[in-house]
Amino acid sequence: MLRRLFTVLAVTGVLAAPLSAQTYPTSWDPSIMERPDVKSALALLEQRFPQQVEEWIRIAEIPGKSKLEQARGAYVKKVFEEEGLQQISVDSIGNVTGVRKGTGGGPTIAIAAHIDIVFGPEASDGKVRRVGDTLFAPGVGDNTASVANMLATLRAMNATKFTSKGDIIFIGTVQEELGLKGMAYWLDHNTAPDLLIVPDGAYGVVSYGALGIYWTKYVFTSPGSHTLGSRGRPTPVRAVAEAINRLYALEFPALPDGAVMNIGQVHGGEIFNSVPQELYFTVDLRSPDPVLLDSLDEQITRITTEVAEKQQVGLRVEIDQKSRAGGTEKQLEGARAHPLVQTAIDINRALGISAGMPGAREAVATGATDANIGVVRKIPSIAIGGSRASGAHQLTEYALASTALPSTKLLYLLTATFADGVKTMPPARIVP
Numbered sequence: 001m002l003r004r005l006f007t008v009l010a011v012t013g014v015l016a017a018p019l020s021a022q023t024y025p026t027s028w029d030p031s032i033m034e035r036p037d038v039k040s041a042l043a044l045l046e047q048r049f050p051q052q053v054e055e056w057i058r059i060a061e062i063p064g065k066s067k068l069e070q071a072r073g074a075y076v077k078k079v080f081e082e083e084g085l086q087q088i089s090v091d092s093i094g095n096v097t098g099v100r101k102g103t104g105g106g107p108t109i110a111i112a113a114h115i116d117i118v119f120g121p122e123a124s125d126g127k128v129r130r131v132g133d134t135l136f137a138p139g140v141g142d143n144t145a146s147v148a149n150m151l152a153t154l155r156a157m158n159a160t161k162f163t164s165k166g167d168i169i170f171i172g173t174v175q176e177e178l179g180l181k182g183m184a185y186w187l188d189h190n191t192a193p194d195l196l197i198v199p200d201g202a203y204g205v206v207s208y209g210a211l212g213i214y215w216t217k218y219v220f221t222s223p224g225s226h227t228l229g230s231r232g233r234p235t236p237v238r239a240v241a242e243a244i245n246r247l248y249a250l251e252f253p254a255l256p257d258g259a260v261m262n263i264g265q266v267h268g269g270e271i272f273n274s275v276p277q278e279l280y281f282t283v284d285l286r287s288p289d290p291v292l293l294d295s296l297d298e299q300i301t302r303i304t305t306e307v308a309e310k311q312q313v314g315l316r317v318e319i320d321q322k323s324r325a326g327g328t329e330k331q332l333e334g335a336r337a338h339p340l341v342q343t344a345i346d347i348n349r350a351l352g353i354s355a356g357m358p359g360a361r362e363a364v365a366t367g368a369t370d371a372n373i374g375v376v377r378k379i380p381s382i383a384i385g386g387s388r389a390s391g392a393h394q395l396t397e398y399a400l401a402s403t404a405l406p407s408t409k410l411l412y413l414l415t416a417t418f419a420d421g422v423k424t425m426p427p428a429r430i431v432p
């Protein structure tokens, strides 16, 4: 597990040679923690944390498979109503929105936590198993922890009469696991916020980039035939075999700045004694580099088309997801320089939140969360982990409950820091 995690972090750029000493503008002013309302909010989050964990478990036990998030949406909506948010709505894809109005003249901050999870109720008993500080359940880390963190942040703001100049928009997004579809819909149908904060992703790492993700299905077709008449006849099986072979022969640079391609599914054929009429495989292609991503995508389409022609079979290309890439680290230097990123790093340091791996980067120019949608639209956007968790997208997923408290404080302090405007403090020096 650790070695696998090391590999994942190394590939996603978290473990890489530290950048040469570079200073970035920050808005973090530690003295904010002495501000009476902020001080009492942080104390309240600590005091109420046992209830927050109970709520986390309650939400984790509400079915929330992507596209079937309605019950979780209703729960979040109820809390938004109880907490007096305005303009509460559930849009036609199921995103739940509520606005905590500011006094005016400040940046609009959107906090978006996805409420969907990968697994449906059929996959487990739907119960959270608690062993000491560890919570076991599918989706408990990704992303139910962050939903509970978002609601606890809202309650702490209200209980301490927190005021902001800017509006704070709370969003429970849907279909994140199906390609960030809820967030894309939300930004297509609402005014873009000035800042987007997404509780999701790796604990202790600030993600300010967007890994482009293309999911495509290549379906090869033929009239089919019985085995007895199959000799020398076109078959989608040979086409699939040849196409896959040629795709794996493609050469391209590796992540973090290059790309990764995975053929995750091959399906088709019902019986022994016939040439199947349809056979398909799926490609999961990812890169932060929009140019590389599109050129690889084009090469794959060209290769599959050539193979289909050569093998005299039909081809249907079905796009399941095309989440755009936000740019390589070099291309995202502007985004890295926005104080939202350094401020999150500084608050992580102040709260003692870290990825817990020697050499792990505090900020990465990649990400596969709802923040991606903000990044590619040039909205200052970051993703911040909701808890230290492991086994995301697996039935064995677990999260360390106690780590959600500092994550919630991070979310609260980030919002409090920017609520009245994006001001920058004297640059913080990064010690390599």
Ligand SMILES: [Zn+2]
Pocket: 114, 142, 143, 176, 200, 201, 369
């Ligand atoms: Zn997630």
